[in-house]
Amino acid sequence: MEFLLDTANIDEIKKYKEIVPLAGVTSNPSIIKKEGKIDFFSHMRQIREVIGRHRTLHVQVTAGDATGMIHDAETIREKVDSDVFIKVPVSEEGLKAINILKSKGVNVTATAIYTKFQAYLAIAAGADYIAPYYNRMENLNIDSKQVITEIAAAISRNNSQSKIVAASFKNVAQVNTAFEAGAQAVTISADILDQAFAMPSIEKAMADFTTDWESVYGTGQTINQL
Ligand code: G3P
Secondary structure, X not given: OEEEEEOOOHHHHHHHHOOOOEEXXXXXXXXXXOOOXXXXXXXHHHXXXXXXXXXXXEEEOOXXXXXXXXXXXXXHHHHOOOOOXXXXXXXXXXXXXXXXXXXXXXXXXXXXXXXXXXXXXXXXXXXXXXXXXXXXXXXXXXOHHHHHHHXXXXXXXXXXXXXXXXXXXXXXHHHHHHHHOOOOEEEEOHHHHHHHHOOHHHHHHHHHHHHHHHHHHOOOOXXXXX
């Protein structure tokens, strides 16, 4: 079970790296846009420094054709590092690029997946991670849970090493469902984690425990002070 952060914000990564058992960080050009006109490669290197080599870093190509994507991948690997998972949207050109990148042993995350068929092709091409877009599929009236269930079944039937990293979430329920449908990993924004811990019941339970404890041992007394 892997939790990744879908952000390029260094403060969010630093914060949540201490809270969740963080498996990695993903981004795409729309996520990068939120950070303004950053020095892209130095920013990505900084993220790597924060998360370390033992966590996965997924960086997306921006070219629209296979040759350009391969070029982007080479540049990313040269200017960030060779462990980076190169995110490639599964279009016709993207799939062509994925085949080439995998034949060269490059780590690949196949992204922008809206259909089972895209996923099956990416699995057959040997992509390491397959990223179905949960909320975007729902918006198109596609059954996201069913899609993930089928992709997971295909991975297992074929003894494939590909992992599903479900993406595009708007709430915690979608994340739970993605895992339950067979996703090995999810990539989520900090908002989703904020939502998860924003339940007033959690705060209330903690406040009640403190009140009960202090009513016996005195205000401000902790276990350490006994
Ligand atoms: O990782 C893909 C994801 O960032 C897309 O999410 O919120 O733009 O649908 P969203």
